[in-house]
Amino acid sequence: MARLLFTAREFGSLSDPINQKLSHQLEVLVGKPLQFMHQTHSNNLHLVNKVEAIKEDTDSLITDNKDLALVVRVADCIPLLLYSTNLVAAVHVGRKGLVNEVAVKTVEKMQSLGAEKVSGVVGPHICGDCYEVGTEMADQIMKSHPATAGKKAHLNLFAGLKEQLPNVDLENVGICTMEKSQYFSYRKADESGRQVGVISL
Numbered sequence: 001m002a003r004l005l006f007t008a009r010e011f012g013s014l015s016d017p018i019n020q021k022l023s024h025q026l027e028v029l030v031g032k033p034l035q036f037m038h039q040t041h042s043n044n045l046h047l048v049n050k051v052e053a054i055k056e057d058t059d060s061l062i063t064d065n066k067d068l069a070l071v072v073r074v075a076d077c078i079p080l081l082l083y084s085t086n087l088v089a090a091v092h093v094g095r096k097g098l099v100n101e102v103a104v105k106t107v108e109k110m111q112s113l114g115a116e117k118v119s120g121v122v123g124p125h126i127c128g129d130c131y132e133v134g135t136e137m138a139d140q141i142m143k144s145h146p147a148t149a150g151k152k153a154h155l156n157l158f159a160g161l162k163e164q165l166p167n168v169d170l171e172n173v174g175i176c177t178m179e180k181s182q183y184f185s186y187r188k189a190d191e192s193g194r195q196v197g198v199i200s201l
């Protein structure tokens with residue numbers, strides 16, 4: 001079974017540039033070296049085996065090394081942590097990531113690397129009642145991703161993700177970053193703080 005962790009505001013922010021002291025504290029907590037990524041809402045995956053300075057746009061990390069922990073940083077987007085018996089992945093899924101199918105690509109990659117059953121946990125993110133976008137954008141996304149449809153121009157990212165990954169057992173911790181003051185939320189306060197999701201084998 002994989003080991004998973006989500007931080008909240010109280011732990012501190014791991015936005016860019018990464019606070020080295022805080023990163024070290026997290027590493028001590030996790031007990032393994034941490035691999036971060038340069039997140040840009042892309043659908044690029046990176047297979048890692050040891051800690052690397054990843055310069056390229058990357059929104060999904062995968063490893064089979066049990067001595068490495070993968071980190072995804074978020075402040076409203078979905079921190080998606082995926083695991084199988086032989087692999088783990090940390091994926092950054094916002095609206096753009098839903099559309100560019102970064103999670104679908106990740107699961108396919110895990111399967112090509114021998115993962116039989118892939119499961120996942122979705123950490124704190126903005127919920128479907130709070131995530132309002134422009135009408136035109138909402139219409140466009142609801143058309144291609146019907147499950148995201150909520151009240152008016154609100155998008156339910158988790159429902160959209162679930163729809164994209166029908167064969168993955170997805171658990172949602174059910175915490176909304178915009179509603180809960182304990183979490184960083186870009187939308188709530190236009191702040192740059194980031195909480196993290198961490199996973200390792």
Ligand SMILES: [Zn+2]
Binds near residue numbers: 128178179
């Ligand atoms: Zn909410």
